[in-house]
Amino acid sequence: MKKFKTESKKLLDLMINSIYTNKEIFLRELISNASDAVDKLYFKSLTDTDVKLSKDELAIHVSFDKDARTITVSDSGIGMTKDELEKNLGTIAHSGSLEFKTENDKAQGDDVDIIGQFGVGFYSAFMVAKEVRVVSRAFGSDEAWAWVSDGVEGYTIEEAERAGNGTDIILTLKDDTDEEKYDTYLSEWGLKNLIKKYSNYVRYPITMDCDKTREKPKPEDAGDDYKPEFEHYTERETINSMVPIWKRSKSDVTDEEYNEFYKSNFHDFADPARTIKVHAEGALTYDALLFIPSRAPFDLYSKDYKKGLALYSSNVLIMEKCEELLPDYFNFVRGVVDSADLTLNISRETLQHNGQLKAIARRIEKKVKADLADMRDTDREAYEKFFEQFGRTMKFGVYSTYGMAKDVLADLLLFYSAKQQKMVTFEEYTAAMPTDQKAIYYAAGDSTDRLAKLPVVNSVLDRGYDVLLCTQDVDEFTFQTMQTWGEGESAKELKNVASGDLGLETEDEKKAAEDATKENEGLFGAMKEALGDSVTKVAVSTKLATAEAAPACITAEGPVSLEMEKILSQMPDMGEAPKSNRVLEINAAHPVFATLKAAQEAGDAEKVKTYASLLYNQALLVEGMPLEDPVAFANAVASLMK
Numbered sequence: 001m002k003k004f005k006t007e008s009k010k011l012l013d014l015m016i017n018s019i020y021t022n023k024e025i026f027l028r029e030l031i032s033n034a035s036d037a038v039d040k041l042y043f044k045s046l047t048d049t050d051v052k053l054s055k056d057e058l059a060i061h062v063s064f065d066k067d068a069r070t071i072t073v074s075d076s077g078i079g080m081t082k083d084e085l086e087k088n089l090g091t092i093a094h095s096g097s098l099e100f101k102t103e104n105d106k107a108q109g110d111d112v113d114i115i116g117q118f119g120v121g122f123y124s125a126f127m128v129a130k131e132v133r134v135v136s137r138a139f140g141s142d143e144a145w146a147w148v149s150d151g152v153e154g155y156t157i158e159e160a161e162r163a164g165n166g167t168d169i170i171l172t173l174k175d176d177t178d179e180e181k182y183d184t185y186l187s188e189w190g191l192k193n194l195i196k197k198y199s200n201y202v203r204y205p206i207t208m209d210c211d212k213t214r215e216k217p218k219p220e221d222a223g224d225d226y227k228p229e230f231e232h233y234t235e236r237e238t239i240n241s242m243v244p245i246w247k248r249s250k251s252d253v254t255d256e257e258y259n260e261f262y263k264s265n266f267h268d269f270a271d272p273a274r275t276i277k278v279h280a281e282g283a284l285t286y287d288a289l290l291f292i293p294s295r296a297p298f299d300l301y302s303k304d305y306k307k308g309l310a311l312y313s314s315n316v317l318i319m320e321k322c323e324e325l326l327p328d329y330f331n332f333v334r335g336v337v338d339s340a341d342l343t344l345n346i347s348r349e350t351l352q353h354n355g356q357l358k359a360i361a362r363r364i365e366k367k368v369k370a371d372l373a374d375m376r377d378t379d380r381e382a383y384e385k386f387f388e389q390f391g392r393t394m395k396f397g398v399y400s401t402y403g404m405a406k407d408v409l410a411d412l413l414l415f416y417s418a419k420q421q422k423m424v425t426f427e428e429y430t431a432a433m434p435t436d437q438k439a440i441y442y443a444a445g446d447s448t449d450r451l452a453k454l455p456v457v458n459s460v461l462d463r464g465y466d467v468l469l470c471t472q473d474v475d476e477f478t479f480q481t482m483q484t485w486g487e488g489e490s491a492k493e494l495k496n497v498a499s500g501d502l503g504l505e506t507e508d509e510k511k512a513a514e515d516a517t518k519e520n521e522g523l524f525g526a527m528k529e530a531l532g533d534s535v536t537k538v539a540v541s542t543k544l545a546t547a548e549a550a551p552a553c554i555t556a557e558g559p560v561s562l563e564m565e566k567i568l569s570q571m572p573d574m575g576e577a578p579k580s581n582r583v584l585e586i587n588a589a590h591p592v593f594a595t596l597k598a599a600q601e602a603g604d605a606e607k608v609k610t611y612a613s614l615l616y617n618q619a620l621l622v623e624g625m626p627l628e629d630p631v632a633f634a635n636a637v638a639s640l641m642k
Contacts, residue, residue, distance in 0.1 A: 001154045023180070026128050027062075027191070028198035029121030030073045030169055032316055034060045035202045037077025037167055041139055044078065051139075059205045062195065062239075066186045069173045076166040079138040082145045085157055089122065089134060089147050122169075126151035128182055129171035135160045136167040192239055201244040201315035201338075210237045244315055246289035246336055250277050262291045265310075266334045270294045273386050276335075276371050284359055286339035290368065292375075293332055296389040300332065307331035309364075312338035324357040329397020329405055330368050332390045337364075365408065372412055376425070384423055387414050395478045403481045410485055415475075416448050418457060419466035426485045430492060434464055438503070439493040440485060442468040444476040444563035445624055454622060455550035456497045459543040463504060467497060473567045480559065497543075498555050498562055498623070505542040516540040516588045523600040527584070527612035534582065534616065534628065541585030551592040552615040554623055556580040562623055584616055610636050 038058045045053035061074040080088060125132050130150060137144035144162035149155035162168070173182045184190045188210055195206055216229045245253060245261050259271040271294060278288035290309070299305045307328065308321030315338060326333055342356055376383040394409045414423040420432065429440060441460050445451045451469040460467050470476065476496070484491045495502055505513070517524065517540045524538040531538070536557065544550055556562050560580040568577035586593055592615070599607040617633040620626070627633050 001156055023127045024185075024194055025198065026124040026171075027071075027073070027185075027194045028316060029124045031060060031062075031195070031199045031202060031206060033122055034073055034075035034077065034167070034169075035204055037075050037079070038204050039077075041076075041078040041165070044139070059207055060202070061207045062191055063209060064186050064188075064191060069182075069186060071171045071173065071185060071191070072168055074166065074168045076164065077139075079141070079165045079167055080136040080145070081138045081141060082143070082157060084138070085134065085136060085145055085147045089149075089155065123151070125169065125171050128173055128185065130174045131172040133170040133172075134167060135162055135170070137162040137165050139165040141165075195239045198317045200240045200317075201242065201312065202240055203242055203315065205238045205242065206240040207236050207238055209234045244287075244312075244336075244338065246277065246287045246338060247315075258289075258291075261289075262334065266291065266293075268293060268295075268297075272334075273382060274371055274375060276367055278363065278367055280360075280363060284339065284341050284356055286337055286341070286360055288335060288337045288360075288364060288367075290333055290335035290364065292368075292371070292386065293334060294386070294389070296332065300390075300393070305331070309333070310336040311342075312336060313342050314338075314340045318342075322357070324354060325361050325364060327361070327365060327397065327405070328400060329394050329409060330365065332393060333364075333368055369408055369412065376412065384414065387412075387423070392472055392474055395472065395474045399474060399477045399481045403483070406482050410482065413478075415442070415468040415470055417466055418443075418448075418452055418461060418469050424468075429466060429468065430486070432466065437465050439495045440468065441465055441495050441497050441502070442470055442475075442479055443497045444470045444479075444561065447471055450624060454497075455553045456543050456555065459545075459549065460497050460502070460504065465504075476561055476563050476567075480561075480564075496556075496561050499557070502543070509542055509545065513540040513542045513588070520597065520600075523596060523608070524586075526600060526605065526608050527596075530609040530612040531584065531616055535584045536581045538584045538586065538612075540588045544585065544587035545589055546587075547589050547591065549587055549590065550619075550622065551587050551590040552619050553585050553587075554616070554619040554625075555583045555585055557583055562625060566625060584612075584619065586615070610639065614640075 038060065041051075042053065042058060045051040058076055060076075061072075063072045063074070064070065065072075132149055132151065134147040135144060136147070144160045146158050146160035147155055148158070173185065174180070176183055185194070188208065191208065192210075195208075199206060212233055212235050213230050214233060216231050218226060218228070245257065255275070258275045262272045262275070263269065272291040273294040274292040276288075276290040276292070278286075278290065280286050280288075288309075297305070306321050306323070307326050308319070308323040309325045310317065311319040311322040311325070322337070325337055337360060339356075339360070372383070372386075375386065391414060394412055397405050398409050398413075410426060412425075414425060415429075416422070417424045417429065420428075426440065443451045443454060443457050445454070448469040448471060451457055451467075451471070457467050457469075470479070479494045479496070482494055484493050486492050520540070527538045528535065535554075541553060543555075544553060554562065556565075558581045560568075560578050562580050562582070565577065565580045586596070592611075596608065596611055599611065613632065614636050617627050617636075620628075
């Protein structure tokens, strides 16, 4: 037995037990090596006129023997001589593929794409095998050699027999344990699944002899009571697709084919809303096939949901979900990215340089945004259906990035217009603004119907200004994070109609309210005392100024609005939620105000206290806020009926 070169025992143990995190990738690595061997022979046929070869002759075959507990990966590639077996397999981390790639880099061009570069993929076989036997015959040689090792101390090389050029890798699997079930790989279904998962787009056919069933021909002399008989037979099948759909010309692929690929690979029963194909060339060449789903998955907003695109390198699956390729606010996008230029780590499970991923991610982000903007402008009905499913994600993206994603997302957001009675963008809202309107106004609550009836909303509408009615829990957080929409001097402030100062009143209206507040300082002081810490102050409203309007309303001063307070209080593990600074605004034009003044002037402190409580709780109900003491409110209402 020959010992492994280098500090073999330690290094080999590292290869087998530390580099790879997923045992099932052993088949991916062996098939990739087989593909490289076939590629080398194909390249030789392109540069050596004496080699007569066509791609149709080249294939990779996978088989298993359940009784012998073996899996065999065979190729019809260039094969290895005895010396090459010694060098490639006896020296850990020596890569024949990398050596070939380096030597032929200029000549090969795009004709050959060598997958393996590190020379360690082969040793992943020892994660599942207790012995590996490699039988290889070099192209043009009459001799075959067998390399055998248990992956512990060393290896043997001996003469062998093989009918033609190529290599057979025979794995004798380990015995099952309580923790590991190696028998899983000793089945037609198990191997097919691994091939389709990791190597479906290897450019050469990957074949298997598959067990099938068929009905036997009916005998000519069979009677009426004949029962059909069936027999098992074996048929060689090509398991992989070979040419990935994302590398085919868009003109050669139908929408039905894209839809079927999406549904079968991303486990959705509905067609995607949009399909986006990307091909980029330059310092980093890659292909991407992206899908905008038509409906949100059930777990989209759960902690178990994992975003990401399937990442391929030279058609070989590296990661099922590469999170770095998508920002959180586009986490609903599905698809694949494939590049031969990625700098992979030694196990080919992750990348060495995140800069490559960031460059691809930036391009994908721009493409997704552009496609969504196109859907918004050319197929508004489809976009509104999409936004109903995924709009919350994009709104949250503005908030969660502290506004940094505002430039990307703001123009994609939709909100319901109280004036236009439809969903609108910020641009559509501002285009319909009167020339004297200075801000974008919004109201937040649980339904558009209730919001449309709020006194503060109607006070803004009565002035001819539109109000965006926001009904999702994230809306107000999004608006507060954005603060403004637009650029430069044309930027518009975003204002909650329930905030303390909207700046809508004229100077005369403002002065009249200030005078009325000062004139009734005693009344408002008594009402504030009656309400205690529930409000920060009581004042005459500039929003409610007609007898037909509501007698009072509640607004908030400071960063926490009434709706935010309500949402925060409902969050689990929130503890004591922050409170808004509530202001009770009284409509000085309403008949109730005269009743309040009369009670104050008559010295009826108890009536003032009761009326203050009634107005406050009434305003809370209108806002959809919970009453602090429902029983006391009910008793106060009942007392008026005596």
